[in-house]
Amino acid sequence: MKNPKSLGVIFLISFNLWNCEAEHKNYNLETSVLLALTSAASVPPGSLFKLPDSNQTNCYDTSGATRACAGTGEDGEVTNTPAPFSLQLQDSGETILEESSGLTWQRCLFGMIWNGSTCIGSSLNVYWQVANAYCNSLTTAGRSWRLPTARESVLFGDHSQTTFLSNTYFPNLQAAGGWTSTPAVGFFGRYLFYAVGSISAMDETNNFPVRCVSGPKVPNASFTDMGDGTVQEDNTGLLIKKCAYSQADDATCTGSANALTWQQALDYCNNLNFASRTDWRLPSVRESYFILEPSLTSSNLPLSLFPNSSQASIAWTGTTANNALTNAHAQMVYQLNSYSKSDTSSVRARCVAGP
Known part of the structure; x- marks a missing residue:
C-alpha cells in the first residue's frame, strides 16, 4: 500500500493538473462531499428503477454471423427492456444524460478537457483515493x-458499439473504463x-482512469420471495428463477x-414454462448486475433466497460481447x-422474466 506521504504527493500532482482549468477553480473538498451526500438521492420508494436496455439490437450465431433475432432469446431480441437506452447532450455538450436511469456522465475522462467540440488531451490514471x-x-x-x-x-455504455462507447457522445475515446466506488468484499x-463492459476487483493502489x-x-438490490420458485428484485421488478438449470x-x-x-442456455430459458410464465430469457449483461447485491459478504446472492448458489x-x-462476436458475457x-x-x-x- 502507498504511504500517506506518497498519497499526498500524487494528489497534489493530480490537483495541479486539473486545477489550472476554469471549471475546476472552485475547489472545496468539504463542500463538495456534503453536496454529494445531500443531492444524490436514491430512487423514491415505491417506484421502479428504469434499468436501461443494453442497446444491443443485432443477434449472432455461435460463429459470430448475424442472424434474425426472432425466437432466439438473445439480448438483441428483447429491445427497450426494462427501459429504453437514450443518451442526451447537456450543459453545452460537456455532459451526457442517460434518460432512463437519470444519471449524468462526465463526457471527458479525468485529465481531458471539453473544448466546446471534443475532448482534448490525454486521460490520467490515478489510484482509488485520488479518483474518489x-x-x-x-x-x-x-x-x-x-x-x-x-x-x-x-x-452508460452502448452494447451496439464495438468500442462499447459511441464516439458521437464520448469523443476521442481513451481508456473508456475506470474506477467505481463499490468495495470488493473480502478484498482490499x-x-x-473496463471498456468492454465487464467488471473485476482491483487493488486500490493501482492506477486507472x-x-x-x-x-x-x-x-441496492432488494429481494422478495414470491413463493412459487421465483424471487423478485423489487427495485426493477425483474423476476428471477430461484434454482438454476438442472437443479x-x-x-x-x-x-x-x-x-x-x-446456445443451449438461450434455448432453455427461451422455452421455459414456469410459475405460470412463458416470457423467460437469459438476463442481459446489465440485468445480471441487478440480480446481485455486492454488499453481501459471502455471496452476491442472498443464500436464504437462492440456496445452493455455489x-x-x-x-x-x-448479451454478445460486442468486441468478440463469438463470445457472450457471463456473470x-x-x-x-x-x-x-x-x-x-x-x-x-x-x-429471468419481466418486469
Missing part, C-alpha cells in the same frame, strides 16, 4: 459529482469497470447445476466479476 477525491470535488456545470457505483458504471480494493457521475443514486425446484435447489453452451457461481447472459455470483466467454464454453444458466 477528484469526483467529490468536481463542480462541472454546477453539479455535484461522485465516483459511480459498480452498478452505475454499467449503465474496489471494482474496476476516472469518469465521474451525477444524479440519483442507483438503489430441483424444491426449497433448497437440490442437485448440481449442469453446464450448457450459450452450483451456479458463473451463469450466462444473453459471476461471487466478487461481482463478469467475463467474456466463448459461446461453446460450458457455463450455468439462471433465467
Whole structure:
C-alpha cells in the first residue's frame, strides 16, 4: 500500500493538473462531499428503477454471423427492456444524460478537457483515493459529482458499439473504463469497470482512469420471495428463477447445476414454462448486475433466497460481447466479476422474466 506521504504527493500532482482549468477553480473538498451526500438521492420508494436496455439490437450465431433475432432469446431480441437506452447532450455538450436511469456522465475522462467540440488531451490514471477525491470535488456545470457505483458504471455504455462507447457522445475515446466506488468484499480494493463492459476487483493502489457521475443514486438490490420458485428484485421488478438449470425446484435447489453452451442456455430459458410464465430469457449483461447485491459478504446472492448458489457461481447472459462476436458475457455470483466467454464454453444458466 502507498504511504500517506506518497498519497499526498500524487494528489497534489493530480490537483495541479486539473486545477489550472476554469471549471475546476472552485475547489472545496468539504463542500463538495456534503453536496454529494445531500443531492444524490436514491430512487423514491415505491417506484421502479428504469434499468436501461443494453442497446444491443443485432443477434449472432455461435460463429459470430448475424442472424434474425426472432425466437432466439438473445439480448438483441428483447429491445427497450426494462427501459429504453437514450443518451442526451447537456450543459453545452460537456455532459451526457442517460434518460432512463437519470444519471449524468462526465463526457471527458479525468485529465481531458471539453473544448466546446471534443475532448482534448490525454486521460490520467490515478489510484482509488485520488479518483474518489477528484469526483467529490468536481463542480462541472454546477453539479455535484461522485465516483459511480459498480452498478452505475454499467449503465452508460452502448452494447451496439464495438468500442462499447459511441464516439458521437464520448469523443476521442481513451481508456473508456475506470474506477467505481463499490468495495470488493473480502478484498482490499474496489471494482474496476473496463471498456468492454465487464467488471473485476482491483487493488486500490493501482492506477486507472476516472469518469465521474451525477444524479440519483442507483438503489441496492432488494429481494422478495414470491413463493412459487421465483424471487423478485423489487427495485426493477425483474423476476428471477430461484434454482438454476438442472437443479430441483424444491426449497433448497437440490442437485448440481449442469453446464450448457450459450446456445443451449438461450434455448432453455427461451422455452421455459414456469410459475405460470412463458416470457423467460437469459438476463442481459446489465440485468445480471441487478440480480446481485455486492454488499453481501459471502455471496452476491442472498443464500436464504437462492440456496445452493455455489452450483451456479458463473451463469450466462444473453448479451454478445460486442468486441468478440463469438463470445457472450457471463456473470459471476461471487466478487461481482463478469467475463467474456466463448459461446461453446460450458457455463450455468439462471433465467429471468419481466418486469
